[in-house]
Amino acid sequence: MPITTTRRQLLAGSAAALALPAFARAQGAIKPRLTAISQWSAGSDGAAITALGKKFEEKGGVWQHSPVPGFTTEMMNKLRAQIMAGDPPACSQLKGPEIAAWSKIAPTVDLDAVVAAAGYEKVIAPDLAKLHKPRGKWIALPLQIYSTNMLFLSKRAMDKAKADKIPVTWADFNDLAEKMKAGGVPYPIANGGTRPDDGQKFEAALAGISPTAYRAALMNLDKKALEGPETKAAFVQVRKIADWMDPNVGAQHFSTNLKRFVDGDMGMMIMGGWAQGVLRNAGFKFEDFIIAPGPSDNSKPVFLLNADAFIFWQRKEPDLQAGQKLMAQLVMDPAIQTMYSQITGSIPVRTDVDLSGEGWSDGQRRTAAALKEAIASNQAVLSLAHNMAQENGMTAAIIDVITEYVKNKTIKPEQAVTRLAEAVEGAR
Amino acid sequence: MTIAIPTRPGRSAVSDVVRRLPEYLTIWVPLLLSAAHLIAFSLWTIWISFTPSTLVPVSGWVGLRNYSSVAASRNWQIALDNLLLFGIAFVLLSLATGLILAILLDQRIRGENLLRSIFLYPLAVSFVVTGTVWSWLLNPGLGVQKLVRDLGWTSFRFDWLIDRDMAIWTIVIAAIWQSSGFAMALFLAGLRSVDADLIKAAQIDGAGPIRMYRRVILPTLWPITITVIVIQLQFAISTFDLVRALTNGGPGIATQLPALVVYDLMFQRSLLGRGAAAAVLMLLILLAVLLPYAGWRYVQRRRAIHA
Numbered sequence: 159m160p161i162t163t164t165r166r167q168l169l170a171g172s173a174a175a176l177a178l179p180a181f182a183r184a185q186g187a188i189k190p191r192l193t194a195i196s197q198w199s200a201g202s203d204g205a206a207i208t209a210l211g212k213k214f215e216e217k218g219g220v221w222q223h224s225p226v227p228g229f230t231t232e233m234m235n236k237l238r239a240q241i242m243a244g245d246p247p248a249c250s251q252l253k254g255p256e257i258a259a260w261s262k263i264a265p266t267v268d269l270d271a272v273v274a275a276a277g278y279e280k281v282i283a284p285d286l287a288k289l290h291k292p293r294g295k296w297i298a299l300p301l302q303i304y305s306t307n308m309l310f311l312s313k314r315a316m317d318k319a320k321a322d323k324i325p326v327t328w329a330d331f332n333d334l335a336e337k338m339k340a341g342g343v344p345y346p347i348a349n350g351g352t353r354p355d356d357g358q359k360f361e362a363a364l365a366g367i368s369p370t371a372y373r374a375a376l377m378n379l380d381k382k383a384l385e386g387p388e389t390k391a392a393f394v395q396v397r398k399i400a401d402w403m404d405p406n407v408g409a410q411h412f413s414t415n416l417k418r419f420v421d422g423d424m425g426m427m428i429m430g431g432w433a434q435g436v437l438r439n440a441g442f443k444f445e446d447f448i449i450a451p452g453p454s455d456n457s458k459p460v461f462l463l464n465a466d467a468f469i470f471w472q473r474k475e476p477d478l479q480a481g482q483k484l485m486a487q488l489v490m491d492p493a494i495q496t497m498y499s500q501i502t503g504s505i506p507v508r509t510d511v512d513l514s515g516e517g518w519s520d521g522q523r524r525t526a527a528a529l530k531e532a533i534a535s536n537q538a539v540l541s542l543a544h545n546m547a548q549e550n551g552m553t554a555a556i557i558d559v560i561t562e563y564v565k566n567k568t569i570k571p572e573q574a575v576t577r578l579a580e581a582v583e584g585a586r
Numbered sequence: 587m588t589i590a591i592p593t594r595p596g597r598s599a600v601s602d603v604v605r606r607l608p609e610y611l612t613i614w615v616p617l618l619l620s621a622a623h624l625i626a627f628s629l630w631t632i633w634i635s636f637t638p639s640t641l642v643p644v645s646g647w648v649g650l651r652n653y654s655s656v657a658a659s660r661n662w663q664i665a666l667d668n669l670l671l672f673g674i675a676f677v678l679l680s681l682a683t684g685l686i687l688a689i690l691l692d693q694r695i696r697g698e699n700l701l702r703s704i705f706l707y708p709l710a711v712s713f714v715v716t717g718t719v720w721s722w723l724l725n726p727g728l729g730v731q732k733l734v735r736d737l738g739w740t741s742f743r744f745d746w747l748i749d750r751d752m753a754i755w756t757i758v759i760a761a762i763w764q765s766s767g768f769a770m771a772l773f774l775a776g777l778r779s780v781d782a783d784l785i786k787a788a789q790i791d792g793a794g795p796i797r798m799y800r801r802v803i804l805p806t807l808w809p810i811t812i813t814v815i816v817i818q819l820q821f822a823i824s825t826f827d828l829v830r831a832l833t834n835g836g837p838g839i840a841t842q843l844p845a846l847v848v849y850d851l852m853f854q855r856s857l858l859g860r861g862a863a864a865a866v867l868m869l870l871i872l873l874a875v876l877l878p879y880a881g882w883r884y885v886q887r888r889r890a891i892h893a
Contacts, residue, residue: 231854242642263642351836405748406727409834551855558661558839565838566750
């Protein structure tokens with residue numbers, strides 16, 4: 159059909175098009191809209207936030223998510239630029255002490271009313287709640303929890319070592335690594351070579367040796383604890399771990415070696431719960447690996463908390479404000495948290511979600527149980543390597559020492575302890 | 587270059603300006619804009635380096651505190667040591683490789699165009715690509731070491747990438763691969779512009795090829811050599827993407843370079859003030875290279891005018 163348009167028709171058409179939004183607005187309620195930025199662009203993370211966006215749209219909202227792929231810091235650079243330009247997103251990913259730090263540079267939304275209406279505060283860990291209401295008011299909402307010190311065991315490597323017991327303490331862990339080595343597993347530890355990877359080995363070691371010392375040293379930066387015997391013991395344990403790792407990984411991401419891990423060429427992996435999502439997304443089965451809480455010398459689970467969260471930035475537009483409210487309600491919704499965690503492999507922030515049903519893995523059930531137990535015995539601490547314990551500058555200064563220690567085997571544990579205390583002093 | 591346009595009687599200077607307006611606009615507007623950008627942001631960075639800025643720029647005055655804490659940090663000290671080593675090794679080796687390639691290509695060989703393109707090609711590849719490709723090639727478990735071992739030489743070792751003392755040399759290797767073609771192109775142009783009479787005269791005097799290069803041709807190349815050195819040095823000082831893709835400063839922090847430290851401070855640690863101080867220090871290092879070069883150029887030009 160030939161298209162013939164007269165100038166008059168065109169004018170009438172565009173006038174109608176211009177009038178339409180105003181007409182829709184006049185019709186009734188505002189259509190909620192949300193501008194959001196996060197680093198979650200691909201893999202299970204990308205799939206999860208896309209699913210969240212779908213739910214948002216089902217509720218009649220307009221979902222405008224712009225992912226910034228890469229490390230969290232890259233997302234932060236975009237956020238900084240938008241805040242400085244006076245155009246913050248209605249909602250952005252941000253977590254840990256950074257929530258408090260960033261909330262000082264731009265006005266945030268007071269979420270107290272919507273949080274109270276949902277009765278949310280009663281069902282989440284108190285330490286976690288504190289991070290999201292830095293000055294007594296809720297300005298951010300946690301979305302999902304990971305433990306950064308989960309222990310992943312390769313079934314095939316366990317078979318090679320003729321072992322079937324999940325290690326509980328660091329001594330058990332070291333025994334199993336030796337057995338694996340003897341049983342023909344070339345590298346008992348699977349790992350990547352990135353800075354957070356090295357940091358995770360250290361925090362898992364220290365928290366497993368003594369959660370009290372961890373809290374004092376890495377959360378409260380107490381000089382005596384930083385130089386204390388537990389810190390030194392943690393460095394000794396990290397050196398053992400480093401000796402069992404494949405030195406050739408260079409600066410690779412941990413996911414590069416997952417196939418070797420599943421094949422039994424690498425035995426154990428100390429990694430956050432997100433590795434489950436990555437393994438599943440790469441096509442591996444639950445039968446290929448076991449997930450358990452990281453080693454703990456007092457046998458009670460130690461939980462290194464890492465929680466992703468959304469912070470809400472003040473906007474004047476009524477549709478964005480409506481979108482923020484809808485988003486907050488969704489994030490707190492147990493059904494949404496279930497959907498999200500089942501995709502990414504995390505556990506829900508709410509402690510009242512039942513994980514016995516289908517769609518949850520044993521690892522996730524164990525993680526959730528560990529969290530409950532760790533909270534009860536005061537052994538849930540905040541992860542350093544994943545920016546939950548300290549602001550970025552301090553974290554980076556501490557990880558400098560750790561990553562150098564992991565890569566440079568001539569540094570003695572005593573020296574590492576001194577350097578750690580100095581680095582903390584220098585970054586204050 | 588200025589073109590003298592004879593002004594005909596009856597044409598005013600104003601109409602002349604109007605006629606040449608497009609020329610002025612195309613040259614001066616972008617030039618002024620970019621100069622303003624460069625100067626304004628440099629001044630801004632210098633200002634920030636004296637403030638207590640962290641997450642976002644703030645006003646205030648902390649004197650040289652940012653500078654002293656950057657200079658005292660282990661990262662910066664390692665970065666400076668690495669820069670010295672990397673700068674010297676990279677410039678000398680890429681100069682040597684470029685010169686040898688240029689001399690070999692200058693032998694009126696067949697397929698020169700093809701070879702020249704091949705040697706120049708790495709320059710067209712982004713540093714991130716170069717870094718990533720070399721990070722796989724140099725990885726002992728995947729690349730050259732594995733290949734040689736699989737061929738039968740099982741004790742072969744080439745693990746510089748994960749050796750913290752040698753890792754900086756992997757960056758030298760990748761950087762030379764990337765940019766010796768550039769040195770080659772400049773040298774080749776220089777070799778081709780040597781006066782043919784000079785070469786004839788040397789031949790008549792009975793000079794052999796080695797002697798001819800050493801005594802006649804190479805001495806005419808030294809202005810080009812200095813240009814190549816300066817360009818490569820400023821590249822070395824501002825190297826960022828190559829290291830980031832190849833070693834990301836590792837193993838540990840063994841291959842830090844100043845640009846990495848600046849990025850790390852500003853964007854990963856959110857310490858804008860300290861990052862700006864490190865950036866200003868980098869600028870000073872660059873000026874230490876560029877100012878003598880500018881001075882040398884000035885002297886050369888004066889000499890040429892007076893000669």
